[in-house]
Amino acid sequence: MTAADRQRQLVQTAVELAEQSGFAAFSMRDVASAAGVSLGTLQHFFPSKDGLIRAVALSLADQVVQVASALPDVSSKLRGLAALEELLNQAIEGWWSIISSTPKRRLVTYEIATGAVRGGGDVRATALTQYRLNTRYVTTMIASCADVAGVTWSADVEEVGLLAMNYLDGYVLRWLLEPDSPHLTSQRRTLVRAIVGLAVE
Numbered sequence: 152m153t154a155a156d157r158q159r160q161l162v163q164t165a166v167e168l169a170e171q172s173g174f175a176a177f178s179m180r181d182v183a184s185a186a187g188v189s190l191g192t193l194q195h196f197f198p199s200k201d202g203l204i205r206a207v208a209l210s211l212a213d214q215v216v217q218v219a220s221a222l223p224d225v226s227s228k229l230r231g232l233a234a235l236e237e238l239l240n241q242a243i244e245g246w247w248s249i250i251s252s253t254p255k256r257r258l259v260t261y262e263i264a265t266g267a268v269r270g271g272g273d274v275r276a277t278a279l280t281q282y283r284l285n286t287r288y289v290t291t292m293i294a295s296c297a298d299v300a301g302v303t304w305s306a307d308v309e310e311v312g313l314l315a316m317n318y319l320d321g322y323v324l325r326w327l328l329e330p331d332s333p334h335l336t337s338q339r340r341t342l343v344r345a346i347v348g349l350a351v352e
Contacts, residue, residue, distance in 0.1 A: 158196050161186050162206045170255035174204060198314055205277040210261050212255055212284040231352045234300035239343045242292050247339060250323060254330070257323055286316040293346065302350045311349050319343050 152160070165187040168177045179200055183193040197203040229237060248255060260281065267278030290312025297304065303313055319342070326335060 152315070154196075157188075157192075158206075161188070161193055161196055162203070162210050165203050165207050166210065166256070169259045169262070173257075174197055174266065175262075176275060179203070186269060199273075201273040201277070204263060204266075204274060205280075205344055208260065208281040209284070230301045232300070232347055233303060233351060235296055235302050235350055236347045238296035238299060240340065242296060243339050246319075246346065248294075251326070254327060255286065257327060261324065261327070265306045282316075282320075285320075286313055286344060289316045289319065297343075300350075302352050304349055306349050307352050310315045313348060315342065315346060 267275040
């Protein structure tokens with residue numbers, strides 16, 4: 152196994168343990184044991200638990216971005232705000248299919264954020280990096296949809312992306328608390344209409 156493959160294996164093992172019981176419930180020794188390596192091998196790659204948590208956070212953010220980043224198809228006949236709405240709806244639904252299929256991983260990301268608020272330091276930097284990566288993805292997705300639709304923005308696209316990311320973050324937390332809410336689908340559509348309202352032809 153190459154060093155890169157070993158590192159990925161260790162991160163994946165930590166993800167799986169965190170999904171089962173949360174970061175607080177396991178030690179570095181637990182991760183090493185579950186991965187079938189010595190504690191020294193784990194510490195060679197991740198000298199501290201905070202370093203391992205950072206790697207997990209970045210891995211989870213990257214997984215969502217990589218899978219969800221393909222721009223959806225839209226009819227070549229559509230342009231303008233109608234095209235933007237269709238593109239955004241497809242993009243949000245694609246993103247949601249990934250998020251909703253991995254609820255335990257979403258809990259892990261919130262646990263990292265909560266730990267950052269409580270503890271600060273390296274964990275806070277990790278959580279901020281995770282949020283910035285997610286916000287960059289959402290902003291890029293929104294900007295790409297606008298480019299295809301041939302529209303511009305009445306506000307700075309970075310602000311539009313941050314607004315959408317903040318909404319989506321709260322939306323996911325509400326879904327984790329109330330997964331059977333009848334308003335989940337309509338709320339995604341409402342978000343898209345709000346974003347479209349910030350665009351101009």
